[in-house]
Amino acid sequence: MKKLGYIIGKLFLDKKRNLQVIGKKVLINDCQKIGNYLFKTPLIKGLALNGYEVSILASKITKELALANPYIKEIIIDNTYQKKSFDIFKNIKTGIKYRNKFDYYIELVGSIYLRELILMKLLNAKKIIGIERKYGKHFDIIDKITKKQNHMRENGIEILKAFGIKDPGGTYDIHFDKKNKYDKLLKKKPLILYNGTASTISRSIPMEKENSILNNLANIKWAEVKKIEKENSILDLCSLIKKADLVISVDTGITHIASAFNIPTIVHKSNENVYPKSSISIENSLYDDNLYKMAEDILEYIYTMSA
Numbered sequence: 001m002k003k004l005g006y007i008i009g010k011l012f013l014d015k016k017r018n019l020q021v022i023g024k025k026v027l028i029n030d031c032q033k034i035g036n037y038l039f040k041t042p043l044i045k046g047l048a049l050n051g052y053e054v055s056i057l058a059s060k061i062t063k064e065l066a067l068a069n070p071y072i073k074e075i076i077i078d079n080t081y082q083k084k085s086f087d088i089f090k091n092i093k094t095g096i097k098y099r100n101k102f103d104y105y106i107e108l109v110g111s112i113y114l115r116e117l118i119l120m121k122l123l124n125a126k127k128i129i130g131i132e133r134k135y136g137k138h139f140d141i142i143d144k145i146t147k148k149q150n151h152m153r154e155n156g157i158e159i160l161k162a163f164g165i166k167d168p169g170g171t172y173d174i175h176f177d178k179k180n181k182y183d184k185l186l187k188k189k190p191l192i193l194y195n196g197t198a199s200t201i202s203r204s205i206p207m208e209k210e211n212s213i214l215n216n217l218a219n220i221k222w223a224e225v226k227k228i229e230k231e232n233s234i235l236d237l238c239s240l241i242k243k244a245d246l247v248i249s250v251d252t253g254i255t256h257i258a259s260a261f262n263i264p265t266i267v268h269k270s271n272e273n274v275y276p277k278s279s280i281s282i283e284n285s286l287y288d289d290n291l292y293k294m295a296e297d298i299l300e301y302i303y304t305m306s307a
Helices: 003-010 034-039 042-047 060-067 087-097 114-123 153-160 207-215 234-243 252-262 291-306
Strands: 025-031 054-059 074-077 105-108 127-131 144-146 191-196 224-227 247-248 265-268 281-284
Touching: 003 087, 025 034, 025 281, 034 153, 034 252, 042 054, 042 153, 042 191, 054 060, 060 074, 060 234, 087 234, 105 114, 127 153, 127 247, 144 153, 153 207, 191 207, 191 234, 207 224, 234 252, 247 252, 252 265, 265 291, 281 291
Parallel strands: 025 054, 025 105, 054 074, 105 127, 127 144, 191 224, 191 247, 247 265, 265 281
Antiparallel strands: none
């Protein structure tokens, strides 16, 4: 089905363009998930600081983070969160609504799906900038193609280079509004936050195994271990993570938030490269009997360095 969609798109939609651009309105796609949004914050910041009006394609999940970001001009909610085939109808709706509204469309998905090509075609931005496609395929409709990097943050930096803009620095941007739930939290002990839930069941820790992990961590008598529960908002979750001394989690949005604040992390080892990384970041199985000892070593190190 994927291959058929690519062939149809190439035959009927994928045409070369040669358009001159005079304008500053930019739309950035693929900001529907927490990690994907955070990966692009250096790109957003770099463009905004150089006079560009930046809009993003987001979801209800990332809207709160984006609303607090002073570098974003407009948030367009299309909720194509899961990237399923039926999202093509949401892409069509967004493409028609925002047709001819942008000078630049920055396409960072890198897929060969028909829905992505339809969105590019319908938006009809004056210039499309994207990254290399999967499987060595390409789309002629993309005016400027940048080389795909090892991590999505660096893909954004390559896009900045195409604009002649330097990396603004920093890992990611997380901005708070006036409310910060945990700002006045006073800790009597070092705080360890644990999370075993990811966006998919396959990447999550089974419920029956969580108790043994938490019991393992309970061996650290001089620290408080708190399981991350559902917060009222993403910014509340961010303010809690900012207070942590150590985050232990599967690879998900929580680890990306921790990295934004450079909180030490122990990330459940998977078959994929775990990104991003705080300055202290260890990939290790959370089922390891020595997990508590590893956590203790990290806490002792950071407290020794800060003494």
